[in-house]
Amino acid sequence: MLEDKLLLWKFKRGSSEALERIYDKYEAYLITVATALLNNTHAAEDVLHDFFISFVKSADKVKLHGNLKAYLATCVANLARNRIKRMQREPIALDDNDSIESAVLEPDLLAIQEEETAILNQAISQLPYEQREVIVLHLQADMRFTQIAKLRSTSVNTIRSRYRYGLEKLRSLLNSEVLK
Amino acid sequence: MKSLQDIQKIVAKFNVKPGPEMRSKVLDEALEIQRNQNQQSISDTKLNIWRIIMKSPITKLATAAVVVIACLIGLSFWRTTGSGIALADVLARIEKANAFGSSRQWSESEKITGEDPNKPPYVDDARTYLISQEYGLKFKEQPKEQPDPNGGESTFLEEYWLLQKKTKISISHKKKEYTREEFEDDWLERQLEWPWANDPRVLVKEILGCKYESMGRATIDGIEVEGFQTTDPNWVGNAPNIRQVDVKMWVDVKTWLPVRYEEAYVYFEEKRQRFEHTHSVMHDFRWDVVVDAAEFEPPVIPDDYTGTVVKWPSINEENAIQGLKLWVELLGNYPKSIMDMIVLRDFTALRSAFEKSETPAAMRLKEELKGLSQSDKTNRLRVAMLPMQCLNKFRIKLGGDKKDPAYYWKIVTPKDTDKVLMRWKVSDNEYRVIYGDLHAETVTPDKLAELEKALPK
Numbered sequence: 001m002l003e004d005k006l007l008l009w010k011f012k013r014g015s016s017e018a019l020e021r022i023y024d025k026y027e028a029y030l031i032t033v034a035t036a037l038l039n040n041t042h043a044a045e046d047v048l049h050d051f052f053i054s055f056v057k058s059a060d061k062v063k064l065h066g067n068l069k070a071y072l073a074t075c076v077a078n079l080a081r082n083r084i085k086r087m088q089r090e091p092i093a094l095d096d097n098d099s100i101e102s103a104v105l106e107p108d109l110l111a112i113q114e115e116e117t118a119i120l121n122q123a124i125s126q127l128p129y130e131q132r133e134v135i136v137l138h139l140q141a142d143m144r145f146t147q148i149a150k151l152r153s154t155s156v157n158t159i160r161s162r163y164r165y166g167l168e169k170l171r172s173l174l175n176s177e178v179l180k
Numbered sequence: 181m182k183s184l185q186d187i188q189k190i191v192a193k194f195n196v197k198p199g200p201e202m203r204s205k206v207l208d209e210a211l212e213i214q215r216n217q218n219q220q221s222i223s224d225t226k227l228n229i230w231r232i233i234m235k236s237p238i239t240k241l242a243t244a245a246v247v248v249i250a251c252l253i254g255l256s257f258w259r260t261t262g263s264g265i266a267l268a269d270v271l272a273r274i275e276k277a278n279a280f281g282s283s284r285q286w287s288e289s290e291k292i293t294g295e296d297p298n299k300p301p302y303v304d305d306a307r308t309y310l311i312s313q314e315y316g317l318k319f320k321e322q323p324k325e326q327p328d329p330n331g332g333e334s335t336f337l338e339e340y341w342l343l344q345k346k347t348k349i350s351i352s353h354k355k356k357e358y359t360r361e362e363f364e365d366d367w368l369e370r371q372l373e374w375p376w377a378n379d380p381r382v383l384v385k386e387i388l389g390c391k392y393e394s395m396g397r398a399t400i401d402g403i404e405v406e407g408f409q410t411t412d413p414n415w416v417g418n419a420p421n422i423r424q425v426d427v428k429m430w431v432d433v434k435t436w437l438p439v440r441y442e443e444a445y446v447y448f449e450e451k452r453q454r455f456e457h458t459h460s461v462m463h464d465f466r467w468d469v470v471v472d473a474a475e476f477e478p479p480v481i482p483d484d485y486t487g488t489v490v491k492w493p494s495i496n497e498e499n500a501i502q503g504l505k506l507w508v509e510l511l512g513n514y515p516k517s518i519m520d521m522i523v524l525r526d527f528t529a530l531r532s533a534f535e536k537s538e539t540p541a542a543m544r545l546k547e548e549l550k551g552l553s554q555s556d557k558t559n560r561l562r563v564a565m566l567p568m569q570c571l572n573k574f575r576i577k578l579g580g581d582k583k584d585p586a587y588y589w590k591i592v593t594p595k596d597t598d599k600v601l602m603r604w605k606v607s608d609n610e611y612r613v614i615y616g617d618l619h620a621e622t623v624t625p626d627k628l629a630e631l632e633k634a635l636p637k
Contacts, residue, residue, distance in 0.1 A: 003455070028196070045199065121194075
């Protein structure tokens with residue numbers, strides 16, 4: 001997108017206005033990606049914090065080959081992965097349901113949607129991280145399998161398999177819940 | 181049973197809203213780091229240059245020689261450009277004229293990726309101005325490409341700023357409507373000092389306040405001119421969302437008065453996420469026009485036009501505080517951003533926000549309005565909401581006067597008795613501060629720094 005290219009150009013030249021705009025534009029999107037990967041909103045907020053600080057610190061080194069949205073999602077995914085490696089354990093299940101919200105809906109629809117989101121979140125947390133990552137990056141961050149494969153230095157077929165197995169498992173988990 | 185497609189849709193719709201303090205926690209720190217980096221980068225650049233200079237005696241000598249030559253050249257350019265015209269002198273010449281006229285043509289277009297670049301502009305207007313230092317300003321707006329089919333003059337908007345009567349009258353011939361605004365203070369006079377009045381004095385001052393350069397000489401309509409250009413993003417006070425500024429002023433080398441003014445910039449329209457390209461040209465300048473006082477008498481408004489009369493209170497701190505109070509009472513919170521204020525600056529938008537509000541004060545007012553005729557309802561609401569619009573005008577005034585205003589509407593609430601809600605500069609040693617609970621005081625810059633440091637991150 002032209003606006004993103006212009007924003008990044010200005011950001012790299014030290015524009016605070018551009019930084020603010022990038023933040024406002026992608027905050028919700030990145031916190032969604034991070035939360036889906038980590039299944040913990042506090043951990044997701046920490047990742048977002050760490051990402052923006054390092055993004056500013058290495059502004060002059062940022063090189064954009066594709067679009068900004070995918071670039072930001074990739075960075076957040078890398079930080080989330082490092083965090084998980086550091087913790088050397090699977091992330092804990094979501095402990096902060098209140099901070100998960102869907103788009104604005106009528107009150108009764110909202111209640112249903114919130115319940116679905118909580119169930120989905122629990123289901124995602126039961127997937128192995130590698131499958132979860134591919135699903136989130138592909139469906140949430142709109143990244144192509146080839147991009148994810150390149151990011152994780154693995155073959156496209158492996159990524160496709162992780163996606164397919166992950167989705168199947170998610171389906172079986174969700175179909176066993178009251179989500180019909 | 182959910183299919184794989186259903187699962188994909190559910191995951192894609194998954195949406196998490198960031199916590200309320202997230203933005204200030206993360207962004208403030210990132211901005212602080214960016215500020216420090218910017219400063220560091222400036223000092224590093226200076227240091228590197230200095231190191232290169234000091235490394236060898238030859239560069240030391242050469243640098244000294246360059247400095248001496250630059251000083252000599254600089255002295256010769258001190259008042260003028262190479263061709264003998266200084267923009268500051270152009271301003272002095274304009275100020276000698278009692279009244280001046282000009283024509284200005286605008287074209288605005290939206291640029292959307294993938295759309296035909298030759299798509300015609302959606303705004304294509306022309307205005308004819310007359311500005312008198314004594315009486316005020318008036319203009320007529322005409323469609324550039326839609327002349328009157330009967331061959332007559334097709335004016336669809338007229339505006340009069342009558343300084344001596346402190347009154348502004350706008351007439352929309354297209355809608356058969358008019359607005360008469362009466363001011364208690366010098367608001368109108370002050371508006372003439374801001375760029376949107378299109379007063380050539382202000383336009384020159386704006387360029388003078390920016391980094392600009394001479395473009396050399398050219399000929400326009402047989403007149404030899406010299407051009408000045410600025411692409412400085414600080415033009416019009418670094419207005420939000422304005423980018424790619426390119427402003428040019430061409431001045432007659434004999435009279436030192438402007439002949440042509442061109443303005444081009446890109447405005448990012450946040451709501452629709454679009455870039456709007458604006459290009460306008462001001463020309464046909466007429467200097468020292470003889471103005472008859474009758475030209476600045478209130479115009480006769482046709483009988484079949486409907487109108488609104490607004491009597492503005494003074495645009496000052498007291499009324500701005502009233503405006504803030506009303507924001508909370510009627511809409512439930514302080515404005516969340518300047519954009520919030522801009523969107524709600526006009527009565528129609530403000531009214532629509534009020535209709536959706538369910539605060540006790542809003543419900544009481546809605547109750548009061550029940551049973552009134554539509555026009556009585558509108559007038560009653562207009563009066564009730566005037567302080568909110570005053571607040572926006574006060575914000576414009578602080579910005580126009582370059583008072584270094586800052587607003588913390590997002591993070592400060594009415595309960596925050598000791599937190600800065602908004603502030604502006606009164607003098608070099610004083611800032612005026614309005615706190616969350618709406619009491620105000622004057623503080624030193626040091627005290628302000630402490631207060632701002634204590635704001636929630």
